[in-house]
Amino acid sequence: MTDLAIIGGGPGGYVAAERAGAKGLNVVLFEKRELGGVCLNEGCIPTKTLLYSAKVYDYALHGDRYGINVPEASFDFGRIMARKDKVVKKLVAGVGSKMKAHKVAVVRGEAQITGRSAEGIEIACNGETFRAANLLICTGSEAFVPPIPGVREAGDTVVTNREILSLTEQPKSLVIIGGGVIGMEFASFYNSLGTDVTVVEMLPEILGGLDGEISGMLRDIYAKKGIKFHLSCKVTEIRGNEVVYTAADGVPSSAAGEKILMSVGRRAVTKGFGLENLGVELDRNAVKVDSRMRTNVPNVFAAGDVTGFSMLAHTASREGEVVVNNLTGRPDVMRYCAIPGIVYTNPEVASVGLTEEQAKKDGVEYRVSKLPMAYAGRFVAENEGGSGICKVLTGAEHGEILGVHILGNPCSEIIYGACMAIEQEMTLAEMQEVVFPHPTVSEIFRETVFSF
DSSP states (O other): OEEEEEEOOSHHHHHHHHHHHHTTOOEEEEESSOTTHHHHHHSHHHHHHHHHHHHHHHHHHTGGGGTOOOTTOOOOHHHHHHHHHHHHHHHHHHHHHHHHHTTOEEEESOOEEEEEETTEEEEEETTEEEEEEEEEEOOOEEEOOOOOTTTTTTGGGEEOHHHHTTOSSOOSEEEEEOOSHHHHHHHHHHHHTTOEEEEEOSSSSSSTTSOHHHHHHHHHHHHHTTOEEEOSOEEEEEETTEEEEEOTTSOEEEEEOSEEEEOSOEEEOOSSSOGGGTTOOEETTEEOOOTTOBOSSTTEEEOSGGGSSOOOHHHHHHHHHHHHHHHTTOOOOOOOTTOOEEEOSSSOEEEEEOOHHHHHHHTOOEEEEEEEGGGSHHHHHHOTTOOOEEEEEEETTTOBEEEEEEESTTGGGTHHHHHHHHHTTOBHHHHTTSOOOSSOTTHHHHHHHHTO
C-alpha cells in the first residue's frame, strides 16, 4: 500500500508529489494525459510562450523608439507555434525528471476510485488495483462552453483555449466571447500579429474581479491598438462564424470572425473518475474542502481547480503543499489573502490583495495612493512611450498593506514583493524601511508607499 495517491498531474498534483517524495512518502501519481496538466500543456506555459513571441515582434516593429531600426520586421506563425510546442515538451520532460528524482511512481492512465477497504482507498487504473492510505484529488478544471444556440452547429469555428493553441494558420479575424484573463491574453497575442480582434463581454468591464481602474486603462490601451470591445453584452446565438449579442440597451447586434474563442470561464472536473464512490461532498460542482484541504471523507484531500475557489496554478501548488505538510507532521493551513493574479498582456497587469471595489463592498476603511510607472527610472528607460500605474491600498487605522495593483511591464516579476508584504501584514512604516535595488522597476512599489 502506498502512503499517498494523487489523481491529476497538474500544478497541484505534481508539486504535491514532489514535496511528498522529498519527505520520504511513498507516492503514486495518476495522469491520463501529460504531466503538467492544463497549465503546462494548454494554459500558462504555451500562452506565455506565444505572448513573448508577440512581444518580441512588437519590439521589432517599434525598435525605432529606442534608436534601433529593424527593416521589414515579420513573423512566421508556424515557427511561433512550433517554438511553443518545443517549450512545452521540454518542461513536461522536466516534470517527469522531478518525479523520477523523488521516486514518485507515475501511472499513465485514467484512474477510477472504486471505494475503500480495510487496506485503504482503492483506485483502479490500467487493469491494476492500487491501495493508498491517503488520496489527493487534483483533477483540475475544463473550459466551460455554455449552451448558446448554434454553438454545436458552428463546428470547429468555435474553439476553446485548447483548440486555439493547436491552430496551424493565423485567423484573419477572431471574436472572443469573454473578456477575462484568458480572453484578453489571446486578444493581445492575435492583435499583435495583425488579426482583427473583437471582444464581447457580458460585464460592464473586462477582467472582472481585478482593479476596475486598471482594467479600464488596459482596455483603453488595446482599443487604441485596434481591438473592438462590446461590454455589457449578452451573447444570444452563434450563426456559423457570427456571434449575435444583445447590448445593455436591448439592441441586438453581431460580430463575425474566422474563429470564435469561447472564453467564459472554467468548471471543476468532478465526474468520470469515481468520486461518488467515496461520498465526497461537493459545493456547486466543486469539491468542498477546509483550510487544510481536507474533504468530508477522512484521508481524502483536494487541491487546485477542482475545489473551484482560486483557479490559478500557483494556488494549486500551494494547496498541494498544505496537504503534504499536514500529512508529514507540520500543521499548515491555506491562506488566500495574498494570491497574486497576473494578466500577461503587453503591458502586463499584476494584482494582489484587496481592490477598491472589494474594500467598499466589504466595508473596509482604507487609504489609497497611486503613481504613474514613470516614477521608476528603469521603467522610463525600458518602456519608451509606455504608460502604467501602481496603486497601493492600506488600512485606514494601522496602515497595513491591503492590496497592490500594477499596470506596466514587467509587473509580473515584481508583484511577489507585494505578496510578501500582505502575507506578513507589513505596514507602510515597515515597507518604507525596506531597501529596494536601484534602478529597478520594482522601486515603483516603494515610491508609491512613500506617496501616502
